[in-house]
Amino acid sequence: MHLQFSFITLLFTGLIGFSGIKEVSGHGSVSGNGEMILIPANGETGVNPDTRLKIIFKGIPVLGNKGMIRVYDASDDSLVDILDLSIPPGPKNSRTPAPYQQIDYEAEQKYLAENKTDDGKTFIQVPRDDIYQHNYIGGDLESDIYHFYPVLIHDTVASICLHNHRLKYDRTYYVEVDPNVFTVETDSFKGISGNRSWRFTTKQRPPSGDKDLYIVSSDGSGDFSTVLGAIEFIPANNPGRKTIFIKNGTYEEIVYFRNKENITIAGEERDQVVICYANNGIFNARPTGPRDEMIERFRNRRTVFAVDHSNDIQLTNFTVQSLGEKPAQAEGLLVIGERIIVDHVTIIGSGDALQATGSIYITHSSITGLGDNILGYGAVFFNECDLISTYGPHMWVRNTNENHGNIFLNCTFSTIGDVETVIARAPSSPYYSFPYVEAVLINCAMEGIRPEGWGQVGEQKKHIRYWEFNSVNLEDGAPVDVSRRAPYSRQLSMEEDSAIIASYSDPSFILKGWTPVVTPLNLSPRLY
Numbered sequence: 341m342h343l344q345f346s347f348i349t350l351l352f353t354g355l356i357g358f359s360g361i362k363e364v365s366g367h368g369s370v371s372g373n374g375e376m377i378l379i380p381a382n383g384e385t386g387v388n389p390d391t392r393l394k395i396i397f398k399g400i401p402v403l404g405n406k407g408m409i410r411v412y413d414a415s416d417d418s419l420v421d422i423l424d425l426s427i428p429p430g431p432k433n434s435r436t437p438a439p440y441q442q443i444d445y446e447a448e449q450k451y452l453a454e455n456k457t458d459d460g461k462t463f464i465q466v467p468r469d470d471i472y473q474h475n476y477i478g479g480d481l482e483s484d485i486y487h488f489y490p491v492l493i494h495d496t497v498a499s500i501c502l503h504n505h506r507l508k509y510d511r512t513y514y515v516e517v518d519p520n521v522f523t524v525e526t527d528s529f530k531g532i533s534g535n536r537s538w539r540f541t542t543k544q545r546p547p548s549g550d551k552d553l554y555i556v557s558s559d560g561s562g563d564f565s566t567v568l569g570a571i572e573f574i575p576a577n578n579p580g581r582k583t584i585f586i587k588n589g590t591y592e593e594i595v596y597f598r599n600k601e602n603i604t605i606a607g608e609e610r611d612q613v614v615i616c617y618a619n620n621g622i623f624n625a626r627p628t629g630p631r632d633e634m635i636e637r638f639r640n641r642r643t644v645f646a647v648d649h650s651n652d653i654q655l656t657n658f659t660v661q662s663l664g665e666k667p668a669q670a671e672g673l674l675v676i677g678e679r680i681i682v683d684h685v686t687i688i689g690s691g692d693a694l695q696a697t698g699s700i701y702i703t704h705s706s707i708t709g710l711g712d713n714i715l716g717y718g719a720v721f722f723n724e725c726d727l728i729s730t731y732g733p734h735m736w737v738r739n740t741n742e743n744h745g746n747i748f749l750n751c752t753f754s755t756i757g758d759v760e761t762v763i764a765r766a767p768s769s770p771y772y773s774f775p776y777v778e779a780v781l782i783n784c785a786m787e788g789i790r791p792e793g794w795g796q797v798g799e800q801k802k803h804i805r806y807w808e809f810n811s812v813n814l815e816d817g818a819p820v821d822v823s824r825r826a827p828y829s830r831q832l833s834m835e836e837d838s839a840i841i842a843s844y845s846d847p848s849f850i851l852k853g854w855t856p857v858v859t860p861l862n863l864s865p866r867l868y
Contacts, residue, residue: 375398376395376396376397376398377395377396378394378395378396378532378538379393379394379395379396380393380540380560381540382536382537382538382539382540383539383540384540384541385540385541386541386542386543387540387541387542387543387560388542388543388560388562388563388564388565388569389507389508389509389542389543389569390504390507390564390565390566390568390569391507391560391565392499392500392501392502392558392565392566393499393500393502393515394497394498394499394500395497395498395500395517395522396496396497396498397496397497397498397522397524397529398496398524398527399496399524399525399527400495400496400524400525401493401496401498401522401523401524401529402439402522402523402524402525403425403439403440403491403493403498403521403522404425404520404521404522404523405425405426405443406425406426406518406520406521407425407426407517407518407519407520407521408422408423408424408425408518408521409422409423409425409490409491409500409515409516409517409518409521410422410423410515410516410517411502411506411507411513411514411515411516412513412514412515412516412535413511413512413513414511414512414513414514414535414539415511415512417535420506420507420513421502421503421506421507423473423490423491423500423502423503425490425491425521427471427472427473428440428443428471428472428473429443429472429473429487429488429489429490429623430472430473430487430488430623430624431472431487431622431623431625433620433622433623433668436618436623437489437618437663439493440489472487473487473488473489473490474486474487474488475487475488475503475504476503476504476505477504477568477594477595477596478572478596478597478598478646478648479598483640483641484596486594486596486619486624486641487623487624488501488594489501489618491521492592498522499592500515501593504568504572507542508542509542509543509544509545509546510541510542510543510544510545511541511542512539512540512541512542513539513540513541513542514534514535514536514537514538514539514540515532515537515538515539516531516532516533516534516537516538517531517532517538518531519531546573547563547573549575551582552580552581552582552583553582553583553585554570554573554574554582554583554584554585555585555587556569556570556584556585556586556587556591557586557587557589558587558589558590558591559589561587562587566591566593567584567586567591567593567595567605567615568593568594568595568596568597570584571584571595571597571600571603571605572597574600574603576599576600576601577599577601578600578601578602578603579601579602580602581602581603581604582602582603582604583603583604583605583606584603584604584605584606585606585607585608586605586606586607586608586613586615586658587608587613588607588608588609588612588613589612589613589614590614590616591613591614591615591616592616592617593615593617594617594619594643594644594645595615595644595645595646596640596643596645596646596648597646597647597648597650598647598648598649598650599648599649599650600647600650600653601650601651601652601653602651602652602653603650603652603653603654604653604654604656604859605653605654605655605656605658606654606655606656606657606658606861607656607657607658607659608657609657610657610658610659610684610685610686611659611686613657613658613659614658614659614660614661615644615645615658615659615660615661616644616659616660616661616662616663617644617662617663618662618663619642619643619644619662619670620642620662620668620669620670620690621641621642621668621669621670621691622668622669623642624641624642625641625642640674642668642669642670642671643662643670643671643672643673643674643695644660644661644662644670644671644672644673644689645660645672645673645674646671646673646674646675647673647674647675647676647677647680648674648676648677649676649677650676650677650680651677651678651679651680652678652679652680653675653677653679653680653681654680654681654682654683654858654859655673655675655680655681655682655683655685656681656683656684656685656858656859656861657683657684657685657861658685658686659685659686659687659688660672660673660685660686660687660688661686661687661688661689662688662689662690662693668690668691669690669691669692670689670690670691670692671689671690671692671693671694671695671715672687672688672689672693672694672709673685673687673689673693673694673695674694674695674696675694675695675696675697675698675700676695676696676697676698677698677699677700678698678699678852678854679699679851679854679856680698680699680700680701681700681701681702681703681856681858682700682701682702682703682705683702683703683704683705683858684703684704684705685702685705685706686705686706686708687705687706687707687708688708688709689707689708689709689710689713690709690710691709691710691711691712691732692709692712692713692714692715692736693707693708693709693710693713693714694707694709694713694714694715694716695714695715695716696714696715696716696718696720697716697717697718698719699719699851699852699854700716700719700720700721700851701720701721701723701847701851701856702720702721702722702723702725703722703723703724703725703856703858704723704724704725705725705726706725706726706727706728707725707726707727707728708728708729709728709729709730709732710729710730710731710732711729711730711731711732711733711761712732712733712735712736712765713727713728713729713732713733713734713735714727714734714735714736714737714746715735715736715738716737716738716739716746717738717739717740717743718737718738718739718743718744718745718746718778719739719743719744719745719747719850719851719852720745720746720747721747721749721847721850721851721856722746722747722748722749722751723749723750723751723847724749724750724751725748725751725752726751726752726754727748727751727752727753727754728754728755728756729754729755729756729759729761729788730755730756730757730759731755731759731761732761732765733761733762733763733764733765733795734753734761734762734763734764735763735764735765735779736764736765737764737774737777737778737779738774738777739774739776739777739778740774740776741776741803743852744778744850744851745777745778745779745780745805746778746779746780747778747779747780747782747844747850748779748780748781748782748784749782749783749784749844749845750782750783750784751781751784751785752784752785752786752814753781753784753785753786753787753788753789753814754786754787754788754814755787755788759788760788760789760790761788761789761790762789762790762792762793762794762795763779763781763786763789763793763794763795763806764777764779764794764795764806765795775802775803775804776803776804776805777804777805777806778804778805779805779806779807780805780807780808780844781807781808781809781811782808782809782810782832782841782844782845783809783810783812784808784810784811784812785811785812785813785814785817786811786812786813786814786820787813787814787815789820791821791824791825792824792825792826793806793808793822793825793826793829794806794825794826794828794829795826796826797826797828801828804828805830806826806828806829806830807829807830807831807832807840807844808822808825808829808830808831808832809831809832809833809834809837809841
């Protein structure tokens, strides 16, 4: 019987602590909008600039495909941000969530028809304002442009996601929402207009840069309201260890950062801190071009949470999930860098649930996806982790002879339902080859693995290291029948390979001499 696994039920929280304001004062109009609650409340002060604006309706709102949401600086009525709902959030695909699958994609279809390549395919190099929504995440380069959802609706709550960095500290803003942005089943939405209907003031100043601890809370009670806001506040090449503590809640956002150092990102409770988004390789596609350039500049685009060329990073005690049940290229987590620790993290993706390259130590974590769940160029050491696949191979290893690949110590490999798969797929494809791939399993338990264990590898077998030692059945702990294992794989024995087993059980041997030390999460009273 294979492991039964249910995807996390997302709890869209972040509304606790507000008293439910039903009326506003000053000029402008929200009349006819029923018992609508605004967050931040009209007149509220001390708001984080990275806040999500929320409207809580009495009934279920339906998002329109026309109308605009505008934010103005109250000091001079200058427009600081605008969301045009007539522009689709990104390319429509099988994982486009409601209500965006109903948006008018006429402009997209026209653009695709006019920009086909010789082979009949279309690739959008750079998002355009008149084709798709776009937002800069992690920097201001071309590769930092992401498609995004300007409004997210869950039950009666509409969360308005402004473009990053539009709101500043110590400013007063007001918000206008056109009537055709929302339709509410219990009452006709009349819009929000004027400079007094929805007005709020941000915090006077950011937290001190000298602090070693920053709090993220979706209800606005912390230093930041979003995970990305806290990470971007810490400068590149940060010399001293900084900790970002994320309070329980669901954070529906794409997190991407690069060139950061010495940061610990820790959640309050592993299953109650959920960082998620409906991102994938169609919604945020990689552009065409030379493969090396694509890998270097655009590897992160389809991922929910990406750590790029960053060192001495620790991720602890939270869940990261790529939303959408249908198959797609959509990693939950991508990590590229040196001395990166992933500790007690639940990773849920689609194709390529985890991508890891550098010197990476992953411990007491789980990786669940639809196949090719672990992709990367090594070296990665997995300690006491759970690898779960719905049907596809658990990994596609791509390391070269310059570093180790994927090493698993005391891990489990399983599938969901009555499905059998292989530990790793072929290291080659029609476009490239990796003849030195390495995947080594030591003291691992498994079920749902085909008798041959390993996928076909083609002609290049000489340097492949598909090794196992002491593989047992997950159900009863009995030794796995390895009599039909692929001939290019190898069973290690203590009698002949004790030195290899000892070396491959040592993270420092795999990770370029680095001995990872997991910093325990200190839930001290100052966090609250």
